[in-house]
């Protein structure tokens with residue numbers, strides 16, 4: 031049994047402009063990402079609390095012109111960005127990048143913020 035998932039992987043990664051990153055997937059789909067949104071979607075332990083799943087990253091601390099200085103492949107499953115704000119610990123699994131490209135908002139199941147804060151009484 032092959033243990034590689036039969037999922038698309040990035041075939042081409044190109045910085046389209048100061049704020050746009052293009053990823054062309056192995057199945058021919060192209061997604062264009064707003065690079066700052068990608069930075070803010072970082073799910074590493076520095077940016078997201080490992081225990082509560084709450085964002086620890088203050089978006090106002092991320093420069094408007096943040097951009098990847100370097101992008102490298104991690105194994106066969108993820109990309110690691112070296113961001114211009116000095117942050118380089120974030121790893122973006124392909125499946126997550128794909129989901130982000132398809133317009134799914136970052137978030138975790140079970141954490142709903144629909145106005146009810148929970149545990150109020």
Ligand SMILES: [Zn+2]
Pocket residue numbers: 072073074075076077078117119120
């Ligand atoms: Zn991070």
